[in-house]
Structures are given as structure tokens and as C-alpha cells.
Amino acid sequence: MAKNKGSSRKGLMLVVLLLVLALGAGGANLYVLWSQSGKTQASELEDMPAAEPVPEPPHYVALEPFTVNLQSSQYDDRLLYVVITLGVADEQSKQQIEDYRPHLRSRLLMLLGEQEDEALLASGGRQALAEKVLALFDEPFAERLTAPQVKEVLFTEFVIQ
16 A cells, blocks of 8 residues: 555656646746737837828918909999908917907008909919918018918908909
């Protein structure tokens, strides 16, 4: 019986030793797999192109309608009714236009009143007027101010009668 006890102990020790080795090998295998999958995900993220910055939303300032008499060689009275929306570069320019709206309206009324009906009706006449309106913003509204950055002039309504 003594031999049976010794051999059963040796067999039990062998089984425990094999079980510990198997668990250790399995644990090492899981560790290697997890560490590699983390590296793979990190390298995949590095390989992805950098996300493009989200462009800032456009800033627009809608002006009240303008009605002015046009210069005309053929007709006695010609009227221009126009609604202008300005595309500005940033919130600061938008705020400056809002703050100095009376100055801007005065400048625009003088510019629009100097226009000739034939020039506005000709091909490219409205584009030329838009460029003249943009040129109004080369000068600041008041001393010690920078001119607002106006990027585009949009005519949302344009009627010559």
C-alpha cells in the first residue's frame, strides 16, 4: 500500500504541474493576443488620414431692402429695388456691420443711386455692381477700426422698373 500512496501522490503532483503549465501557457497566449490586437488598432488609427478640420459655418448679414432712383438717358424715372446679403469672414466683421449699419446704408444708397440703368441691365452689370459694393469695405467705418472682411455680395432680390 505504501507504493500506491507514493505513486498516487506523484501522479497527482504531475497532474497539478501539467495543469499549472497549461494555465500559464494559456494566460501567456491571451496576453500576447491582447497586446497585439492593441498594437494593430493603434497602427490602424495611425494609418488613417487625419480628420479634416470642420469648416466654420458661413456668416451672413442680410440688409434691409434698398429702393433708389437710377440714372437713365432714355427714361424719366427708373427705380432699382435690391436686397443685399453680405458674406463676411468672421463674427467680428458681422458685429461691426451690425454696429455701423447706418454708415453702411448711407454708403450703399449713394453708390446705388449713381448707377445707370443700361449698365445694370447689360451683361456683367450686376457682377460689376457687386465688385463696387465690395470696394466700399476697403475703408473702415470709423477711425481706429479695421475694415470688416466682406467676402461676397449676394443679391437676393434685384428689380429694375
